[in-house]
Amino acid sequence: MKKSLHRTRWAVAAGVAAVVLVAGCDRLKTELLAPQNPGIVDPTAAASPTAALALRVGALGRFKQVQSGESIWQMGGTLADEYKNADFEATRISADQRITDPLTHNWNYNGVTQSRGFVRDAITALSTYLPDSTALRGELYMELAFFEMTLADNYCNGIPLGHTVVGVQTNGAPLTVAQVYDSASAHLDTALALSGGSDAGSKYVNNAARVFKGRVLTAKKQYAAAAAIVAPVGTTYQYDMTFSSTSVANGMWTLNNSTARISVADSFDLIGGAPNIIKNALPFASAGDPRVPVVNGDVASPTVKAEDAVTKPFYVSLLYKGQYDPLVLASGIDARLIEAEAKYNASDIPGMMTILNTLRTQTPRPSIANVSVAALPALATPANPVDALSLLFREKAFWTFGRGQRLPDLRRLIRDYGRTQDNVFPTGVFFKGGNYGVDVNFPIPTSEQTNPLFSACLDRKA
Numbered sequence: 001m002k003k004s005l006h007r008t009r010w011a012v013a014a015g016v017a018a019v020v021l022v023a024g025c026d027r028l029k030t031e032l033l034a035p036q037n038p039g040i041v042d043p044t045a046a047a048s049p050t051a052a053l054a055l056r057v058g059a060l061g062r063f064k065q066v067q068s069g070e071s072i073w074q075m076g077g078t079l080a081d082e083y084k085n086a087d088f089e090a091t092r093i094s095a096d097q098r099i100t101d102p103l104t105h106n107w108n109y110n111g112v113t114q115s116r117g118f119v120r121d122a123i124t125a126l127s128t129y130l131p132d133s134t135a136l137r138g139e140l141y142m143e144l145a146f147f148e149m150t151l152a153d154n155y156c157n158g159i160p161l162g163h164t165v166v167g168v169q170t171n172g173a174p175l176t177v178a179q180v181y182d183s184a185s186a187h188l189d190t191a192l193a194l195s196g197g198s199d200a201g202s203k204y205v206n207n208a209a210r211v212f213k214g215r216v217l218t219a220k221k222q223y224a225a226a227a228a229i230v231a232p233v234g235t236t237y238q239y240d241m242t243f244s245s246t247s248v249a250n251g252m253w254t255l256n257n258s259t260a261r262i263s264v265a266d267s268f269d270l271i272g273g274a275p276n277i278i279k280n281a282l283p284f285a286s287a288g289d290p291r292v293p294v295v296n297g298d299v300a301s302p303t304v305k306a307e308d309a310v311t312k313p314f315y316v317s318l319l320y321k322g323q324y325d326p327l328v329l330a331s332g333i334d335a336r337l338i339e340a341e342a343k344y345n346a347s348d349i350p351g352m353m354t355i356l357n358t359l360r361t362q363t364p365r366p367s368i369a370n371v372s373v374a375a376l377p378a379l380a381t382p383a384n385p386v387d388a389l390s391l392l393f394r395e396k397a398f399w400t401f402g403r404g405q406r407l408p409d410l411r412r413l414i415r416d417y418g419r420t421q422d423n424v425f426p427t428g429v430f431f432k433g434g435n436y437g438v439d440v441n442f443p444i445p446t447s448e449q450t451n452p453l454f455s456a457c458l459d460r461k462a
Helices: 002-031 049-066 072-079 090-096 109-129 134-154 177-194 200-219 223-230 251-258 332-345 349-361 385-399 406-415 446-450
Strands: 083-085 163-165 168-170 238-241 262-264 268-271 274-277 294-296 315-317 327-331
Touching: 049 072, 049 109, 049 134, 072 083, 072 090, 072 134, 072 251, 072 406, 083 090, 109 134, 109 163, 109 446, 134 177, 134 200, 134 406, 177 200, 200 223, 200 238, 200 327, 200 332, 200 406, 223 332, 251 262, 251 315, 262 315, 327 332, 332 349, 332 385, 349 385, 385 406
Parallel strands: none
Antiparallel strands: 083 262, 163 168, 238 327, 268 274, 294 315
């Protein structure tokens, strides 16, 4: 029921957008010849509780910036090993090849940074006109933290966190990834404080904020604190991003199932008809794992062919069978995986395995969006800590496939666990020519150079 209630909020958001559009058409009849002042909004238009709630709805809709069309989650999964390029576009091919450029690789960076401004405006409006709306503001602080966490997950050291207040732009100085996680962590503390009520809505927001806080604390190597913060979150909990015909379609469905520009990736591809093993890549497509259900588009009926007609095999995800199927932003599965990593770092590998195997075998079964995951056999305990870490990150990769966590996890294997990029990321011969590069994140795009405090990434380290 809680999940349904939360999805309804997204549906309401889409409905409000539709009403605004219709109202705008009626107004156009009488205002077409009126004096215009483009870009200026009368402050009184946003000076009411109703307007504050409308700003909140619009701000929550900005969650879709990470996954509508060619976006950060999709491109991050391509830079990692979740997706394989299947079209002709040079910049998308080079991202798959791990060769990125600040001039061209700007996948939704602007949309995410601008979304922070929308969220801040909504927080200010609610604080002014609905000061008792603590849970609603808590959800917006959680969203603000989510966008900052997303930037830190995907981009190089040197991320500016500028913002706009009452139309006045404040430029941000370049920050390290660690500093951006710190900013997200502070906003999550506010979200947790504001959503601490006992009502169902507050608890629902609080659980999502706990999951994001756990992810940030894990990125900061505060594993025990991360496990403690997510402990109250139930395993079947989900905070979903939903889609509709009045908003946008699920971007994963669009690019994989519809336009066929990306394929679910595997541990091999075909070059000249011969298998080419991709070092470090997981067999997401061929593993037959119910957490990443796929169909081979080359042999399925009806067939779904890669847009470039070259990428083979071409795998279609069945996690999202419909264009409006939801995507999971935060879940109880994430909470358990955070706890498992804390057990690993406490040298409690049996405890880690108990968590992982409970996820694989428990009843009721956890779901990923609309897909109820079939039970999996329990795993044997690895013989040593190195193999245990590999198993942990493999399990997490299958549980969180396509949800923006694979790239930051590969970066953490380098940054926090001492592995080298050539033993973590796809390496070797690239199927569209040449070899894989060495990039482990995206550069800040050149669009940020209008900021006088910014020139380029501080570095491209993990």
